[in-house]
Amino acid sequence: MKTKKLATVLLASALTAGSAFGLAACDETTSENDAALLDEITKLQQQLSEVQKDLDDMKKDEEPADESVWNFGAESYEKLKYIDKGLSDRDCFAGKHFKYTQNWIAYTLKNAGYTSEDIEYQDVAVPTYATKDMSAYQLKKKYTAASKAEYLNDGKYYSKKTNGYGYVENAEGEYAKVNVTSQNIVVTKEGKTDKQIIVGMHYDGTGTGDNGSGVALGLTTAEKFFDVETQFTIKFVFFTAEEYGLYGSTAYAESMTDAEKANTLYMINIDSIVCGDYCYLYGGVQDNANKTVTQTEAYDNASAVAKSLGLEFKSNPWTWGNLAPENYDDENPDYAAPSTGNWSDHAPFAEAGVKYLYLEATNWEIPDYTGYGESSIVGMLMNTENDYLEFIETYYPGRPLAHLTQFSSLLNALLTQTSWNY
Numbered sequence: 001m002k003t004k005k006l007a008t009v010l011l012a013s014a015l016t017a018g019s020a021f022g023l024a025a026c027d028e029t030t031s032e033n034d035a036a037l038l039d040e041i042t043k044l045q046q047q048l049s050e051v052q053k054d055l056d057d058m059k060k061d062e063e064p065a066d067e068s069v070w071n072f073g074a075e076s077y078e079k080l081k082y083i084d085k086g087l088s089d090r091d092c093f094a095g096k097h098f099k100y101t102q103n104w105i106a107y108t109l110k111n112a113g114y115t116s117e118d119i120e121y122q123d124v125a126v127p128t129y130a131t132k133d134m135s136a137y138q139l140k141k142k143y144t145a146a147s148k149a150e151y152l153n154d155g156k157y158y159s160k161k162t163n164g165y166g167y168v169e170n171a172e173g174e175y176a177k178v179n180v181t182s183q184n185i186v187v188t189k190e191g192k193t194d195k196q197i198i199v200g201m202h203y204d205g206t207g208t209g210d211n212g213s214g215v216a217l218g219l220t221t222a223e224k225f226f227d228v229e230t231q232f233t234i235k236f237v238f239f240t241a242e243e244y245g246l247y248g249s250t251a252y253a254e255s256m257t258d259a260e261k262a263n264t265l266y267m268i269n270i271d272s273i274v275c276g277d278y279c280y281l282y283g284g285v286q287d288n289a290n291k292t293v294t295q296t297e298a299y300d301n302a303s304a305v306a307k308s309l310g311l312e313f314k315s316n317p318w319t320w321g322n323l324a325p326e327n328y329d330d331e332n333p334d335y336a337a338p339s340t341g342n343w344s345d346h347a348p349f350a351e352a353g354v355k356y357l358y359l360e361a362t363n364w365e366i367p368d369y370t371g372y373g374e375s376s377i378v379g380m381l382m383n384t385e386n387d388y389l390e391f392i393e394t395y396y397p398g399r400p401l402a403h404l405t406q407f408s409s410l411l412n413a414l415l416t417q418t419s420w421n422y
Helices: 002-025 028-062 073-086 098-112 136-142 212-227 247-255 258-263 297-309 347-351 389-395 399-415
Strands: 119-131 148-151 158-160 167-169 175-189 193-202 232-239 264-270 278-282 285-287 292-294 356-362
Touching: 073 212, 073 389, 073 399, 098 119, 098 175, 098 212, 119 247, 136 148, 158 175, 175 212, 175 247, 193 212, 193 247, 193 258, 193 399, 212 232, 212 264, 212 399, 232 247, 247 347, 258 264, 264 297, 264 399, 278 297, 278 399, 297 356, 297 399, 356 399, 389 399
Parallel strands: 193 232, 193 264, 264 356
Antiparallel strands: 119 175, 148 175, 158 167, 175 232, 278 356, 285 292
C-alpha cells in the first residue's frame, strides 16, 4: 500500500515538473532553468520505473504459485457442468445415468494414469421392496442401474405403511424384500508411506449440488493428484446408495480391518458443497455425558491449515453454552460444535472409530438451525427439483465456482501435508 501511495506522489511530482518545464520553454528569459527541470523529470521517471517494478513484484506475490497444482476450482466447475447437463439422473436403483457415471469416473481415472489394479469395485447390498413374484427379468428391468437384483427369500411379506412411507410386515402383504447390488468405486493413490487418508463422496442421487459437486471436486482431485508426490497414501472412494441410507459408506467402513482403521489418519467426506450460503467444516463425536466433543483432530488440523491459507470456514455454532433456538429448553444441543449430524457418509466411519472431516456448504443460522435450511434466499436445494446449475447460478451467481475453489485449496493443502501430529 505504501508503494502505491509513493507512486501517486511521484507521478504528481512528475506532472507538476512537466508543466513547469512546458511553461518555462515558452519563456526565453527562463531558458537557464530548462536543464535543471529536465534533470528533475529524468530522476522522477527513474523513480517511477523502480516503483512500477515493485508493484509488478507485489502482484506476482499475490498470485498463486501454481494454480494448476494448488487450486482445482475451475477444473472442478467444468466437471460440475458436465454432470449437470449429462449425468443428472444417478439414482442407484434405476437412474438412467448411474452406469454412465460409473464408466465416466473410471474412464477419467484411467485417462489420468491409474491402472485397473488401482481401481476397485466393491459390491454393496442395498435392501428395498418390490412386488412379490416378479420374474428375474422383471426385477432386472425394474432395477436397471443395479448389477444384480434378487429376492431375499426369507418367507416374509410386507405392506406399505398407511402414511405411504416405509413398509410393515404382513403375511398377506403384496411386497417382498429385494437385495439390489450396487458398487462403490475405490481408487488408490500410493504415497511414501502406507498411512492413509480416505477421501469419500457419494455419486448416487439426482442433484447437481447433492452430490454432483462432491463428485466434481473429488474426481478432479484424484485425477490431478496422480503424479503429485504425497507423504500419505490416498484412497478416493465414490460411494453408492447414500441417498437410501448410507449403504455404500457403511459397507466400506465395515469392511475395514482393525489394522486398516489404525493405519487411517482420517476420512474426508465431501457432500453438497456449492449451494449453501457458507463453507463449513465439521469433525468430532458428541459426548453429552461429559458435555464435550471428542476425536476432533481432523477438524482441528484442517482449521489450522485453513487459517494459514487465509481461508474462512464456519462450523456448526451450537454448544452447551450456546444452544440453538430450537434447543433453548433442552439440556444438550442436538449437534454440538464442531460435530454434526449422522446424515452423510462420515457417520459410518465415526461409528467405526475413524476420525473424520466433513466438508459442506450450508447455513446453520437460519431455521431449523441444523444446516438443512442451506441457503437464506431460496432455502433448501438438496433433494428438491431446484438442485440444478442454472437455478443455483440464477440466485447465487458465481457461488459454485467460488465454493469449489475454496474447498479445493484446502483439500489440496491437506493431502500434501508431510506430517500428522495429532
